[in-house]
Amino acid sequence: MSAPDLESPRPLRKPGDTDAVTFSWADVDAGLYGLARVASGMGADGETSTSGLAVGFLGRETLGAIVSSPSEDLVATTAAPLERWTVRGSGELDFELVFEAITPPVTYSGRQALVKAGGMEGYEQLCRVSGTMEGRPVSGLGQRGHSWGNPDWEKIVLTRTVSAWFEDGGVALGLVRSTKADHHADEAAWGAYFSPEGSLQVDEVRLSTTTDEAARQVRAGIELYIEKDAEYPFRGAGEVLTGSTLELGALRMDVAFFRWHIEGRTGVGRYDIIRRT
Numbered sequence: 198m199s200a201p202d203l204e205s206p207r208p209l210r211k212p213g214d215t216d217a218v219t220f221s222w223a224d225v226d227a228g229l230y231g232l233a234r235v236a237s238g239m240g241a242d243g244e245t246s247t248s249g250l251a252v253g254f255l256g257r258e259t260l261g262a263i264v265s266s267p268s269e270d271l272v273a274t275t276a277a278p279l280e281r282w283t284v285r286g287s288g289e290l291d292f293e294l295v296f297e298a299i300t301p302p303v304t305y306s307g308r309q310a311l312v313k314a315g316g317m318e319g320y321e322q323l324c325r326v327s328g329t330m331e332g333r334p335v336s337g338l339g340q341r342g343h344s345w346g347n348p349d350w351e352k353i354v355l356t357r358t359v360s361a362w363f364e365d366g367g368v369a370l371g372l373v374r375s376t377k378a379d380h381h382a383d384e385a386a387w388g389a390y391f392s393p394e395g396s397l398q399v400d401e402v403r404l405s406t407t408t409d410e411a412a413r414q415v416r417a418g419i420e421l422y423i424e425k426d427a428e429y430p431f432r433g434a435g436e437v438l439t440g441s442t443l444e445l446g447a448l449r450m451d452v453a454f455f456r457w458h459i460e461g462r463t464g465v466g467r468y469d470i471i472r473r474t
Contacts, residue, residue: 219342233250249270262441321360440454445471
């Protein structure tokens with residue numbers, strides 16, 4: 198599939214179909230962190246609509262949030278497919294950012310466990326990010342993800358999106374807990390490993406999480422068996438830097454940015470949980 202084809206929005210054919218693009222970023226030196234999501238979907242009446250979601254942080258302070266339908270306060274454009282994009286927010290949170298890919302995409306699709314459990318296919322890329330947020334300069338790292346499908350929240354308890362970013366690569370994880378799963382360890386999982394030598398899908402993903410009394414993520418540990426016959430896992434641990442909870446109708450989203458310590462290196466990334474309320 199060509200870059201423009203992979204980048205293009207997927208057609209919405211039946212109620213529940215969704216196509217979404219998510220941008221996330223962190224400038225550790227400036228203490229600036231943020232997340233933006235632009236989505237289109239088909240409702241139960243067969244009508245299509247767009248929505249926008251964004252939240253930004255300065256240290257532990259929430260700078261502002263955008264929850265908009267239609268997504269007129271949040272606009273994402275593609276300058277070069279799979280290479281360069283811009284995303285702009287206005288209103289309660291003002292930002293204008295340029296994302297430049299530093300890795301090729303790694304996809305999740307077909308009959309993979311994550312897709313069967315969550316109903317969404319897609320891909321993730323790591324990026325370098327520059328621009329402004331609330332008048333402050335941003336220069337850091339981030340991620341862009343594109344997903345499409347038809348998630349059935351009657352069968353999903355929660356989803357997890359986890360990532361760790363370094364100047365030359367990092368990791369991205371996705372997990373879904375279905376109503377048939379009893380524990381964290383039973384969640385369907387997918388992972389990607391990004392490095393200067395290439396990007397690839399991770400064979401085995403293990404994630405452990407410590408939460409607070411409100412079930413918000415506080416600390417986490419990861420173990421990734423990057424190759425099927427790997428003798429030892431790629432290990433790391435992280436702790437929350439900042440975050441917030443967004444109430445989205447029937448769903449609750451716990452947005453968090455983490456400092457990660459992985460194989461002797463320190464990076465930054467995000468760990469989000471979306472669950473039914």
